[in-house]
Amino acid sequence: MKQALKPAAAAELVPDGAVVMIGGFMGVGSPHRIIDALVARGARDLTVIANDTARPGHGIGKLVSAGAVKRLVTSHIGLNPETQAGMISGGIDVELVPQGTLVERIRAGGVGLGGVLTATGLGTEVEDGKQIVEVRGKRFLLEEPLHADVALICAQRADYLGNLEYSLTAHNFNPIMAMAADTVIAEAHVIVPLGVIPPDAVKTPGALVDHVLERAS
Amino acid sequence: MKQALKPAAAAELVPDGAVVMIGGFMGVGSPHRIIDALVARGARDLTVIANDTARPGHGIGKLVSAGAVKRLVTSHIGLNPETQAGMISGGIDVELVPQGTLVERIRAGGVGLGGVLTATGLGTEVEDGKQIVEVRGKRFLLEEPLHADVALICAQRADYLGNLEYSLTAHNFNPIMAMAADTVIAEAHVIVPLGVIPPDAVKTPGALVDHVLERAS
Amino acid sequence: MDAKHLIARRVARELEPGMLVNLGIGLPSLVATYVPAEMGIYFQAENGVIGLGARPPEGMEDPDLTDAGGGFVTAVPGAASIDSAMSFGLIRGGHLDVTVLGGLQVDMKGHLANWKVPGRMVPGMGGAMDLVSGARQVIVAMQHAARGSSKIVRECTLPLTAMRRVDVVVTELAVLHPREDGLHLSERAPGVSLDQILSATEADLIVPETLPEMALG
Amino acid sequence: MDAKHLIARRVARELEPGMLVNLGIGLPSLVATYVPAEMGIYFQAENGVIGLGARPPEGMEDPDLTDAGGGFVTAVPGAASIDSAMSFGLIRGGHLDVTVLGGLQVDMKGHLANWKVPGRMVPGMGGAMDLVSGARQVIVAMQHAARGSSKIVRECTLPLTAMRRVDVVVTELAVLHPREDGLHLSERAPGVSLDQILSATEADLIVPETLPEMALG
Secondary structure: OOOEEOHHHHHHOOOOOOEEEEOOEOOEOOOHHHHHHHHHHOOOOEEEEOOEOOOOOOOOHHHHHOOOEEEEEEOEOOOOHHHHHHHHHOOOEEEEOOHHHHHHHHHHHHHOOOOEEEOOOOOOHHHOOOOEEEEOOEEEEEEOOOOEEEEEEEEEEEEOOOOEEOOHHHOOOHHHHOOOEEEEEEEEEEEEOOOOOOHHHOOEOHHHOOEEEOOOO | OOOEEOHHHHHHOOOOOOEEEEOOEOOEOOOHHHHHHHHHHOOOOEEEEOOEOOOOOOOOHHHHHOOOEEEEEEOEOOOOHHHHHHHHHOOOEEEEOOHHHHHHHHHHHHHOOOOEEEOOOOOOHHHOOOOEEEEOOEEEEEEOOOOEEEEEEEEEEEEOOOOEEOOHHHOOOHHHHOOOEEEEEEEEEEEEOOOOOOHHHOOEOHHHOOEEEOOOO | OOHHHHHHHHHHOOOOOOOEEEEOOOHHHHHHHHOOHHHOOEEEEOOOEEEEEOOOOOOOOOOOOEOOOOOEOEEEEEEEEOOHHHHHHHHHOOOOOEEEEOOOEEEOOOOEEOOOEOOOEOOOOOOHHHHHHHOOEEEEEOOOEEOOEEOEEOOOOOOOOOOOOOOEEEOOOEEEEEEOOEEEEEEEOOOOOHHHHHHOOOOOOEOOOOOOEOOOO | OOHHHHHHHHHHOOOOOOOEEEEOOOHHHHHHHHOOHHHOOEEEEOOOEEEEEOOOOOOOOOOOOEOOOOOEOEEEEEEEEOOHHHHHHHHHOOOOOEEEEOOOEEEOOOOEEOOOEOOOEOOOOOOHHHHHHHOOEEEEEOOOEEOOEEOEEOOOOOOOOOOOOOOEEEOOOEEEEEEOOEEEEEEEOOOOOHHHHHHOOOOOOEOOOOOOEOOOO
């Protein structure tokens, strides 16, 4: 059984300078209450690993607006001019990663693989400085695993053990990030008793989740 | 929409000499009706990729008993003395693969990755003849992807599009194999109309499934 | 008909019944409008759904169901929710029949550039590199020129999206097929002459003896 | 108490509240009997369930719910079904706290051999190599000798399961801790003398000044 965690306590578990994975796709399926608490705490120097930074003032965009992000590993910042400005000015160190490579690098970090061998990015800027591995005469980029100090994820339902269920396009990076961090904090729209989420519906087993955020008031 | 496929027609889609992935773990979650049809057809010279060969006369063990298997890529044959005898006599060419490596090799074949970098097997017989890749100073075995001509899988429920749901320990290799073959044939305990399996419960999207076996009579 | 709708309508004719198709945001997303429901085409949005539908009734939008651009969508009966690993597994693994993307430049080798204008626009590649590397068929849907310059160029000056040769390019003037020997001009838009196309195009084109007019269905 | 139950009872004392534990088939599976439910320990079976329970009531067995040995089991409230990729992702990714496995030999380097007797027994490694490579803690539960020969050997003569040094070895005579400097003898079974242990052991042991008796709880 998990003890419900208050948002401020969740924010305390993400120290300044931490490497943080944050679920969501343009804010859909992002842990908005934890993000708000991080902003309220005045978090600084975070390395954020996330698909995108949403829009200014929305989802992960709030952390960018608040100046909490020092480094960013992401696939798309096109809808957040603040992130783009930060990248161009050098205020934010941005590593752009193809989306399918990003999610596999996170998965590799989570399931204990040494890296990802992909053809995506071959012959493009993405190839620069990377090891090429040949398999059966075909060339692949070796992309390194990603691992975080903390993963902040969002689910539709959690039970008291931290078993998680997701809804529609709010799955995105959440189930993958839940495997790839030392500490996993899950925010859920609804918290239900053990057994309400049947075993076949669990997409993130509670064994992967360290903390469940207290219910929304 | 898929047309329901008769077992004999399914067996015709698996020609002699084909590379066939078959789901299941000791027979649990194996496509038993398709296996029976393959035996009835007198299939020969199959390369079977599967976690195990169950027991003689059960599940994949029926194919071994019937002499249909020429080559086998598997993690465990300990409970099937016929497979062990075939391996020792040379009648069946058996490649033993660690279970976690086997499932990742199948996944790599299914999701278009060039291979799997794993520490499993390092310093053991499994390492023999394989490429070693170093990442951040750590050594990993490069295990090659697996791909099949046909995957024969089993689900709890299918809908008319071939969306699949699995039950408890009958998931095992089925959802992964569904990604890794040119032709995917699914057998299901129950077939239901579109919409009965909600989007969040679908574990194998119908887009991956070529044929659904007709309902059990 | 304006240029964008003309392009979308022509692209729609490339799709075949039962295909799994990914439409990029912006112009490509218009293609769905011209695909009859009875064709049984399933649209994937890389943020996590197969079976994307039109806009929902006002007041019934689900914040957990959007397309890759963040706009509210519906899901059709038989839809499946998928996480980002499965979504890009489908794309990278060759399970996606067609991707329709916008473009900044296509060159005589059939190379596409569509993710970056150095120093001016750095949105990130999002899923574009995986889509172009992995989809069975890549269709570029874009206007023929931008700011008075041809987007069909001799050689891309912008960073490439992939080394893979795209399959079809549809503009408001023409349909082009990049092949081994160069850019084949295949069709002209209604009311557009060969000379108009040639004078609007920087690249050399291989012109057939008779140039058919686009069929728009 | 017979040897196997003594070993299982001692192993059970190594487990801590809230751990995720994998028990091998045979002797290791007896460990669950000695773990009080209130400890909140979750058992994973690598064939696809977290939250494995005891045998089901007769006549209520579900053919789709077995342990890795193929025996019928139950699932506890809060259990989760997982496919083989997730199951071994948990194992390889370091999410499994403890694995308890049987052994054929353990040597002075703490290496385990437990999957093959060349020419005589070729069951395949199943999940053993991944479990030993990936679990946070590896406990070997086995009888001290087989056919009159010590299974605690100077150097494994059988093929290794992994290069990783196991953490604890529990036999019906003793508890051993392999460390950098060799095999430490830590406890003796009730009624067993140091001399009995030394004479039953091929390997050199590092013996403490006082040798405590196993606490069995």
